[in-house]
Amino acid sequence: MRPRDETADRPALEGVLVVVPARDEQDVVGDCLSGLDEAAAVVSAEGLPVVVCVVRHRCTDGTGDLVDGFVEGAEARASTGWVVADSDAETLGEARAEGVLSALVHPVLGSLDPATVWVACTDADSRVPSTWLAVQRELADSGLDLVLGAVEPVDDGSAAVGFWRAHHSVEGHRGLHAASLGTRLSAYHQAGGFPATDVGEDAQLVHAIRHGAGLPWTSTHLAPVVTSSRRCGRRWRGRQQHGLATFLHRLDTALGTFGGSPELQGRLREEVLRLAKGRGAEKTLCPSEAAGAVDPSRRQELTHLARAVACTLADEGLVEVTQQGVVVDGRRAVGPVRVRLVPPPPG
Structure with a gap:
């Protein structure tokens, strides 16, 4: 594995692909998409095109309809490209991988060199800040192939969340969160993409990039993503x-x-x-x-x-x-x- 923050000779980014799987998240998916819309607008205004792919993963509630309604409105008012994909994949890792493939069909990204495309990943129960993609872009353009972001839970007043939020990530943290990571598409391909697993698909991809391929990476506490602090749910037991x-x-x-x-x-x-x-x-x-x-x-x-x-x-x-x-x-x-x-x- 290369030392953290060691950089390589990499081209500047020419496009960003954001993938977010959504499964039965009707209560929060709108907030998630609003955050992504704002983050995409920041870098789009600077000339970097963004395509967001929302993967409706075996939904049984109103998530799909909410996604359709949001995307229709977002496309009418912004230059960000939106793709909605339906997935019957058995695992979350497969759903994320299908999202990457679906987004790459978009004409904005289809002809670009994979080394110039950034793949950012988050979750439908999370909200990214407006600077989320801008921070990743700056680090990518410095010559990095992987950026690990920080995550903090919604403050629900509980002791557990209070404990977590009292300890903040720093530059150089060793945390790893599917709700906030990004990688160059060329590195993603070299590592084999997201594996077909329900738990740890992000960890296995990151391991393959850092240790298997030995590509340069960093971690940052800037632009932390706020994620759900729910204790249990009616879905995804064991996932x-x-x-x-x-x-x-x-x-x-x-x-x-x-x-x-x-x-x-x-x-x-x-x-x-x-x-x-x-x-x-x-x-x-x-x-x-x-x-x-x-x-x-x-x-x-x-x-x-x-x-x-x-x-x-x-x-x-x-x-x-x-x-x-x-x-x-x-x-x-x-x-x-x-x-x-x-x-x-x-x-």
Whole structure:
């Protein structure tokens, strides 16, 4: 993997493709599309054409009709290109990949060199800020092939969301979120595109770009995307949203049990870093080990809080959260995770 922020000789962008899958999101999809419309307008005004592809993924509610109505109005008042695709794909990764292919049929993008096309990705339960694409464009034009953005949940007044929002990402964070990432189309192709999986399709694509292809990348806390903080829903059990919903539910429980004591959080933080530094970047630790080091008698109950602390350390760029050697978003990942020190740059 190339060092973070190392750049290469890359052409300036000539087009942007935004893909957003939408499945049963009738309550929030309008807000999502409004945010994308505003972000696209910013870079379109500077001469960079944008095509937004909304993938209606096996919808059973009014999402599809709302998308159609919004796109009809957006096309009438702006220069942004809009594509609506219907997908019966079994997995979210396939739906995202179909969105990329559908957008590339648009005449604005069809004839461009893949090295000059930027693929930005978000989710239908999220709202991007107006500067979202402008920030990615600036970084891409500096010679990067991948940009990892930051995400924060809607403030619902809960302890779990308060904990998350109290810890902000920085430049150099090690977080990874499908709701805010972008890559050059040439890098996307080189990495094989989004894999056919429901959970971690973003992590696998990023891993293939950074480690498999060894392409230059960066992360940024600028222009954070606001995403849903719902705990559970009637859809997608065991899938991506269930991972984040479960994380927040368990964090609510842990904070309800132990409280939001800065002292306890500080002790968990110290133990995660101590164990990670002791093992180096080649070995990993389980958050439960840090929990056990703080209070052996309540190791199990403290484990989820230790996992949350590890995620905040990833936001600070100090550790990476992984599953089977692949860096993941520890808040969305389903199942156990591991933590490791950030590897030093090669050479």
